[in-house]
Amino acid sequence: MFGSLKGEVVRKATPMRIHLTCVRDLAWCLWRSIDTCEAVMTEAVGTSGGLLSECGLPSSQMMKLLSADFTTTDDVKDMKPSELSQATGLSLKECVEVLRTASNSHHPSPVDMLQIYQEGSELPQIVTFCKALDTLLGGGIPLQAITEVSGMPGVGKTQVCLQACVSVQLPKSVGGVGGEAVYVDTEGSFTVKRLKDMASCAVHHVGTIGGVAEDVSGFTIESIMKGVHYFRCQNCVEVLAVVKNIPKLMLVHPNIRLLVLDSVSFHFRHDFPDARDRAKLLRTVTKELIQPAVTHKMAVLVTNHMTTNVKEKGSATLVPALGETWGHCPTLRLNLSWCGPTRVAALTKAPHCQNSSAYFQVSIGGLRDVSDNTQPSTAGNLQHEPLNKKRKIMESNDR
Amino acid sequence: MMESKGSHKWTKNILNELDINPKIVVCAKKAGYVSASSILGASHNELEEKLGLSSFHIKNFIDAVTSHVLPKKTSAWDLSQTGEGDPKHITLGCQNLDNFLGGGVPAQGITEMTGQSGSGKTQIALQLSLCAQLPPVAGGLGKGVAYICTESQFPTARLQQMVKHFKAKHSKGPASYTDGIFVHHIPDMDSLVDCVRYQLPCLLSQRPIGLVVLDSVASPFRAEESNMENKNLLYTLGYQLHQLAATYHIAIVAINQVTSVIGNNNLYGHSGNVVPTLGLTWANLVTTRLMIGRTDSHVQAEQTEGSRQVKKSSSKTIVEYNVRELEVIFCPWLGKKSCPFVVTSKGIEDVE
Numbered sequence A: 001m002f003g004s005l006k007g008e009v010v011r012k013a014t015p016m017r018i019h020l021t022c023v024r025d026l027a028w029c030l031w032r033s034i035d036t037c038e039a040v041m042t043e044a045v046g047t048s049g050g051l052l053s054e055c056g057l058p059s060s061q062m063m064k065l066l067s068a069d070f071t072t073t074d075d076v077k078d079m080k081p082s083e084l085s086q087a088t089g090l091s092l093k094e095c096v097e098v099l100r101t102a103s104n105s106h107h108p109s110p111v112d113m114l115q116i117y118q119e120g121s122e123l124p125q126i127v128t129f130c131k132a133l134d135t136l137l138g139g140g141i142p143l144q145a146i147t148e149v150s151g152m153p154g155v156g157k158t159q160v161c162l163q164a165c166v167s168v169q170l171p172k173s174v175g176g177v178g179g180e181a182v183y184v185d186t187e188g189s190f191t192v193k194r195l196k197d198m199a200s201c202a203v204h205h206v207g208t209i210g211g212v213a214e215d216v217s218g219f220t221i222e223s224i225m226k227g228v229h230y231f232r233c234q235n236c237v238e239v240l241a242v243v244k245n246i247p248k249l250m251l252v253h254p255n256i257r258l259l260v261l262d263s264v265s266f267h268f269r270h271d272f273p274d275a276r277d278r279a280k281l282l283r284t285v286t287k288e289l290i291q292p293a294v295t296h297k298m299a300v301l302v303t304n305h306m307t308t309n310v311k312e313k314g315s316a317t318l319v320p321a322l323g324e325t326w327g328h329c330p331t332l333r334l335n336l337s338w339c340g341p342t343r344v345a346a347l348t349k350a351p352h353c354q355n356s357s358a359y360f361q362v363s364i365g366g367l368r369d370v371s372d373n374t375q376p377s378t379a380g381n382l383q384h385e386p387l388n389k390k391r392k393i394m395e396s397n398d399r
Numbered sequence B: 001m002m003e004s005k006g007s008h009k010w011t012k013n014i015l016n017e018l019d020i021n022p023k024i025v026v027c028a029k030k031a032g033y034v035s036a037s038s039i040l041g042a043s044h045n046e047l048e049e050k051l052g053l054s055s056f057h058i059k060n061f062i063d064a065v066t067s068h069v070l071p072k073k074t075s076a077w078d079l080s081q082t083g084e085g086d087p088k089h090i091t092l093g094c095q096n097l098d099n100f101l102g103g104g105v106p107a108q109g110i111t112e113m114t115g116q117s118g119s120g121k122t123q124i125a126l127q128l129s130l131c132a133q134l135p136p137v138a139g140g141l142g143k144g145v146a147y148i149c150t151e152s153q154f155p156t157a158r159l160q161q162m163v164k165h166f167k168a169k170h171s172k173g174p175a176s177y178t179d180g181i182f183v184h185h186i187p188d189m190d191s192l193v194d195c196v197r198y199q200l201p202c203l204l205s206q207r208p209i210g211l212v213v214l215d216s217v218a219s220p221f222r223a224e225e226s227n228m229e230n231k232n233l234l235y236t237l238g239y240q241l242h243q244l245a246a247t248y249h250i251a252i253v254a255i256n257q258v259t260s261v262i263g264n265n266n267l268y269g270h271s272g273n274v275v276p277t278l279g280l281t282w283a284n285l286v287t288t289r290l291m292i293g294r295t296d297s298h299v300q301a302e303q304t305e306g307s308r309q310v311k312k313s314s315s316k317t318i319v320e321y322n323v324r325e326l327e328v329i330f331c332p333w334l335g336k337k338s339c340p341f342v343v344t345s346k347g348i349e350d351v352e
Helices: A003-012 A015-020 A023-030 A034-045 A059-067 A081-088 A092-103 A113-122 A131-137 A157-167 A192-209 A213-217 A221-226 A236-244 A246-252 A275-295 A323-327 A388-395 B002-006 B022-031 B036-041 B044-051 B055-069 B076-082 B095-100 B121-131 B156-169 B189-206 B218-222 B228-248 B279-283
Strands: A145-151 A180-185 A228-232 A256-262 A299-304 A306-310 A316-320 A332-339 A342-349 A357-363 A366-368 B110-115 B144-149 B181-185 B209-215 B251-256 B258-265 B272-276 B288-303 B317-330 B338-344 B347-350
Touching (some): A131 A342, A192 B076, A221 A228, A228 B076, A236 B036, A246 A275, A256 A275, B022 B044, B022 B055, B036 B055, B044 B055, B095 B347, B110 B121, B121 B156, B121 B209, B144 B189, B189 B218, B189 B228
Parallel strands (some): A145 A332, B144 B181, B209 B251
Antiparallel strands (some): A306 A316, A342 A357, B258 B272
16 A cells, blocks of 8 residues: 555554644654655545445454554455454454445445435436326336336236336437336236337327437337347246346446336245245345336336235235235335226325326227326325426327 | 256256356355355345355356346347247137137137136137147147046037038148047146146147146136135146246136126126136236127028038028127237127137
């Protein structure tokens, strides 16, 4: 670190102390010239990696680390716990703790609420081409959040997923996200034909709106189909592998903005040899799904089956499957059902507005509003209004 | 065999198949993390602690296991170009019905045919068993059929009657249709699941089979009480069928029964007074649900006397056929609609 001065300086002053000292004091302490000490100080300030002393480790551990010449996180970065233990005299468990803290020490500085609000409201959302549904969701399927779509078989969960795969690719100049999608298929209900139909309707629709020419001309059926990356997973370990592989996939395709998991419950409801294994894997999947949402600003859309919940009195209700282990994970929970011949989407968990519902239909081109424009009465006011730029897509929605 | 290939793929020792530092392999073996499910199911910190390796090595380890297990990546465009993503069908031998269904009975995942007794479900299943043996150019699969009977005896006489007419109509089929149908009689629940788990994979790996018919999936389970254990068994059955369909590229047709419902039951978007049995457990496993029923209308047609040539113009008998209806309850790529058909001595026919 300090070249020829290292041995002497380390013995007499850690970088932390050097920061706090002024050049003259340092020169006096080290019996070197002011110029040399200035150089030392610049180097100390520019040390890469954080200081171990700022990691919040207990002082007894810090003392042992310092006396063994470990001062910054870079020094311990590539060490094994056994090596560190030998060098410092700390126990193996303490060494693991130190290594973990050291690697996590790149904490981002706290961000104030205003900044988060501004950034959040600037994030585009994934429209569903159904005005009622978009209003219900507060503009569309949100990025940086996990949205669960549950419902009876045949009600349209896969259709919502396919629509989202097309909508996420809408060009930015018409208010879309302009990103690509990853479709994780567990049940085999992904149909290329449906995607193609939805894509062609979307392309036609964008053609009528206008927007920046270069942006819009790249939005074709072929580009939409190429922008949906497909994985067919035969068991839950493959699902886990795909989700864990997202960061690597992002290096090749950095523009992925949507992760669809259709469905999360298919493989997990199968009879596991050990029920504890199943719960553990489910918890891991739950945790892993949050990663792409937060770190890469993706929208995560997950479909779920319904199951009967028999209460003590004998009455039974329909609830989304997988219980509470999964239940706390999604930010938004949308439940699809039938009301007569019409499909209804009801929001059962949402941080931004009260629970309410919307009618929608599934047509050849995807999700659309119900033609007679009647909507179920909402329980209260929707507090979130879609941003003005999203209205551009909705205005020309004459289907 | 398939069981060990399928479910043990992620519980067996994969350490020797990975291309990583042997030091990591040794540590992982010692700590007991040998299967893909245990390695990927554990958190990064847990692995660091248990294996005693640095973060860098653990990251490499997890990356190696992930790439080993990862399914093939493709895109919707590639699927559309190769034709893999298109839903497959088995023709029903009837033009109207085929057009209505977009090519024939869907052969992707599990296709369920449900309806009241006597509506024609077994008839359609028999017709499919013959059509599946037609070559792909004629709309079939060109392979044999595994027919699992759980209710009554397999209708051999009826099949013979249909084969006669079928051979006359379709010239491109195999020499013997009955040779290509493998019939199993399995009356109870546990044997059925065992058959699907062990015997079917055996048969599938030995013979070219393209279609598995389950007639019916309802009767073994309806006889038992509906508790959690039986529900799990039903789910296992459906799940295994899906795995077989995906691994061996076969079509699965399951026949279900209906039960009457009191009041307005609209769970599946089908308002009627009957609902398919086996509840939500089975419904969640079904890819396509078709409902077959009798209607109130009839259609008259002339019935010719067998296949004998009647030289003189003898009086032909007029027969009245009850018009049946095939309705799509749900299917990932078909809208909800219905189409009429009739059941004659020749099998399933369109209504002209």
